[in-house]
Amino acid sequence: MTKPDDSDWLIDHDYCGRILCGSYSLELKQRVAECVNQFRSLDHKNNPAIPYISAWSRNDSAIWYEYVGSRLPVLLSCHPRDTAARFTDSIVKRSIYVSNDNIEKNIKQKTIQGRKLSEKRLMLRRESEDNGFVEAVYKMRLDDGTKLWLKDQAATESFSNDNIYLSLGGLTCISMEMKAAEERQKNEKKIKTDRDRLAMLLEKQAKEIWRSQLEIIYRLTKATEFRDKQAGSHLTKMSHYCNIVARAVNMEEEKRILFFHAAPMHDVGKIGISDTILQKKGPLTAAEFSIMKDHAIIGAKLLSGNSSELMSMAKSIALTHHEKWDGSGYPHGLEHEDIPLTGRIAAICDVFDALTSERPYKKAWSNEEAINELQKKRGSHFAPELVDIFVKNIDKIENVQKNLRPASLPFPDEPQ
Ligand SMILES: [Fe+2]
Numbered sequence: 001m002t003k004p005d006d007s008d009w010l011i012d013h014d015y016c017g018r019i020l021c022g023s024y025s026l027e028l029k030q031r032v033a034e035c036v037n038q039f040r041s042l043d044h045k046n047n048p049a050i051p052y053i054s055a056w057s058r059n060d061s062a063i064w065y066e067y068v069g070s071r072l073p074v075l076l077s078c079h080p081r082d083t084a085a086r087f088t089d090s091i092v093k094r095s096i097y098v099s100n101d102n103i104e105k106n107i108k109q110k111t112i113q114g115r116k117l118s119e120k121r122l123m124l125r126r127e128s129e130d131n132g133f134v135e136a137v138y139k140m141r142l143d144d145g146t147k148l149w150l151k152d153q154a155a156t157e158s159f160s161n162d163n164i165y166l167s168l169g170g171l172t173c174i175s176m177e178m179k180a181a182e183e184r185q186k187n188e189k190k191i192k193t194d195r196d197r198l199a200m201l202l203e204k205q206a207k208e209i210w211r212s213q214l215e216i217i218y219r220l221t222k223a224t225e226f227r228d229k230q231a232g233s234h235l236t237k238m239s240h241y242c243n244i245v246a247r248a249v250n251m252e253e254e255k256r257i258l259f260f261h262a263a264p265m266h267d268v269g270k271i272g273i274s275d276t277i278l279q280k281k282g283p284l285t286a287a288e289f290s291i292m293k294d295h296a297i298i299g300a301k302l303l304s305g306n307s308s309e310l311m312s313m314a315k316s317i318a319l320t321h322h323e324k325w326d327g328s329g330y331p332h333g334l335e336h337e338d339i340p341l342t343g344r345i346a347a348i349c350d351v352f353d354a355l356t357s358e359r360p361y362k363k364a365w366s367n368e369e370a371i372n373e374l375q376k377k378r379g380s381h382f383a384p385e386l387v388d389i390f391v392k393n394i395d396k397i398e399n400v401q402k403n404l405r406p407a408s409l410p411f412p413d414e415p416q
């Protein structure tokens, strides 16, 4: 073991500390001399860690270096004796990496930076005294603006007779990795910002598209209203009746809202039917009824050629709201589940409202009479289970009848 007397040459050589030439115990001096000797042998370029020995007294806030490997003063551009001061002046961030369960992806970075770093310096030193080790990554900014990252791993030894602590460790320069990580984080942040901005833009555009689709519906239903004078409140009630039944069959919310807005377009094809038929005050002849039936196909054609879900649902309802459960309806004689659910629901709501509304050629039926008619045609005209659901929800239907202002349209409100 190196004796203190033998350490004179150490002091002459590259020793930059205080202990070997100060009034300290033999035990401490021997340990420092021994470590300086050992650490010098570890100071070569093939060792990624630069060995160092730092020391401090518990009574004093100052910290100093007993030994620093030759690459550190080069990295920090300072004399070995100024290493501690250079650290104090240049560290801008101190991080440790903690994992509670030793699973790498759960590693958390704990960081202290800026003014907090100088406030907590003493606390960090106490931590290393208690733990017996130091493990941290320092980000430094040197006077010339150079950024430097050093990983510090050291064991702390206590010499109570001298009130001195030694930190025996190595500093590894990890600037390349950390610069790459910082660059990656910067890119990820930029990608996230761009993605968020794009998502906001898309959401805004989707809202605008939705609003313009509702606008088209509003105008088309208005056009139907002009042609077919009774249509106004009929279209509004249809929306709400369809919404009540759709909710009762647990239709997916997004589809139900589309249904609510698409339902008033079911008779849009009446735009293509002549006034003599549309405005006739009396029952239609067979020939007139045959022309009237065309409104389903005309409506579907009017609403085709648009890829939006709303327009394709409106097209489907316009086309199928006169189909009958037993296949005797028009225009295609579809039956059972071949008729889309929205078409099956619309058929019931359409007939119920037509029956309970006054027409030039007939008085309004009571709800009871209309329900009897639905039940009579349960399984022939109408889907049986949907008639049952409609009847079961008659309170809600009556509520719409009572509260809806005539000729009011369900826009832009959403269904209740
Ligand atoms: Fe119709």
Ligand SMILES: [Fe+2]
Pocket: 234, 266, 267, 350
């Ligand atoms: Fe109708």
